[in-house]
Amino acid sequence: MEALKQRICREGRILPGSIVKVDSFLNHQVDTRFLGEIADEFARHIDVTKATKILTAEASGIALAAICSYRYGIPMVFAKKAKSDNIEGGLYKSEVYSYTYQKKVTLICAQDWVTADDRVLIVDDFMANGEAMRGLIQIVEMAGAELVGIGCAIEKGFQHGGDKLRAAGYPLTSLAIIDRADENGFQFR
Amino acid sequence: MEALKQRICREGRILPGSIVKVDSFLNHQVDTRFLGEIADEFARHIDVTKATKILTAEASGIALAAICSYRYGIPMVFAKKAKSDNIEGGLYKSEVYSYTYQKKVTLICAQDWVTADDRVLIVDDFMANGEAMRGLIQIVEMAGAELVGIGCAIEKGFQHGGDKLRAAGYPLTSLAIIDRADENGFQFR
Numbered sequence: 001m002e003a004l005k006q007r008i009c010r011e012g013r014i015l016p017g018s019i020v021k022v023d024s025f026l027n028h029q030v031d032t033r034f035l036g037e038i039a040d041e042f043a044r045h046i047d048v049t050k051a052t053k054i055l056t057a058e059a060s061g062i063a064l065a066a067i068c069s070y071r072y073g074i075p076m077v078f079a080k081k082a083k084s085d086n087i088e089g090g091l092y093k094s095e096v097y098s099y100t101y102q103k104k105v106t107l108i109c110a111q112d113w114v115t116a117d118d119r120v121l122i123v124d125d126f127m128a129n130g131e132a133m134r135g136l137i138q139i140v141e142m143a144g145a146e147l148v149g150i151g152c153a154i155e156k157g158f159q160h161g162g163d164k165l166r167a168a169g170y171p172l173t174s175l176a177i178i179d180r181a182d183e184n185g186f187q188f189r
Numbered sequence: 190m191e192a193l194k195q196r197i198c199r200e201g202r203i204l205p206g207s208i209v210k211v212d213s214f215l216n217h218q219v220d221t222r223f224l225g226e227i228a229d230e231f232a233r234h235i236d237v238t239k240a241t242k243i244l245t246a247e248a249s250g251i252a253l254a255a256i257c258s259y260r261y262g263i264p265m266v267f268a269k270k271a272k273s274d275n276i277e278g279g280l281y282k283s284e285v286y287s288y289t290y291q292k293k294v295t296l297i298c299a300q301d302w303v304t305a306d307d308r309v310l311i312v313d314d315f316m317a318n319g320e321a322m323r324g325l326i327q328i329v330e331m332a333g334a335e336l337v338g339i340g341c342a343i344e345k346g347f348q349h350g351g352d353k354l355r356a357a358g359y360p361l362t363s364l365a366i367i368d369r370a371d372e373n374g375f376q377f378r
Binding site: 024025028029030031033035036058059062063065066067069070073075076077078080109112113 | 212213214217218219220221222224225247248251252254255256258259262264265266267269298299301302
């Protein structure tokens with residue numbers, strides 16, 4: 001998606017360790033009008049009319065999933081990172097390693113909201129090692145739901161999470177794949 | 190907001206300790222079409238055209254803030270709960286006590302995204318003791334921004350966070366105030 005790549009080049013910052021920050025429009029301050037364009041771009045690559053539900057992970061996936069949900073007219077569910085006592089039994093749990101927090105977190109999703117009758121579109125703003133995506137896919141599989149597609153706004157190609165998913169046959173659509181982020185700037189696949 | 194109260198009565202569950210769960214439509218599964226109605230209801234009570242930015246707290250406030258942002262045509266910012274190493278200097282920090290997690294958390298917001306030029310609308314899905322709201326207000330005040338209004342979908346009136354804010358003169362709009370949630374069901378103010 002050309003507009004997304006341009007925006008990454010214009011506003012994105014690269015921190016030591018190839019950490020990519022796009023917090024002016026995607027995951028701290030959020031330009032929801034632009035998220036609407038991203039939602040439309042997903043819909044050009046994925047048959048979103050098949051989906052009954054959108055699944056994402058808290059926290060930064062929620063805004064994009066909400067805009068997709070609103071535009072496609074289907075509900076969304078966000079998997080929570082285990083910590084709250086506010087969630088009782090009847091849960092799908094998937095343990096993933098968080099690159100952001102450098103530790104294991106458990107994604108949890110109430111069994112009430114993703115069922116075998118659902119056709120699920122997974123959406124996330126960012127993918128690095130693909131652990132969160134793997135956790136979301138596992139929730140869909142535990143539910144016996146159908147996976148319609150996986151939409152990712154920005155993939156950090158050099159961390160190969162997306163490559164692993166594609167090699168495993170998962171229907172991944174990434175709108176911008178960053179293959180290098182260093183002192184020379186961004187290079188896209 | 191009558192439709193919200195009806196939905197709380199129909200789908201809400203009450204757990205021991207007067208914990209109110211509305212995770213079928215508000216903060217786990219999310220009915221974003223209904224959030225659009227909530228956004229419109231806020232706009233009937235608050236002059237949202239004055240606002241340049243919407244501020245909320247992760248995680249469950251993000252979906253509602255995103256829909257408000259999308260409908261009003263202004264960007265949103267979500268304050269993060271301190272834990273990520275991904276956020277460097279130039280931050281507003283506000284320490285609040287989280288009723289959900291029974292511990293102190295620090296709300297953080299990059300100074301880049303809320304400034305003295307902003308007129309801020311604070312939005313959140315839920316208010317209990319009002320600590321998160323207090324933290325968000327503090328961020329607005331630290332930034333020297335103008336507070337246009339505070340929109341809360343569901344206020345737990347019996348925990349008096351909202352009463353404290355109103356007594357202090359803050360412009361709080363809660364669309365459903367629950368004054369009792371026990372074995373007899375919900376009672377609204």
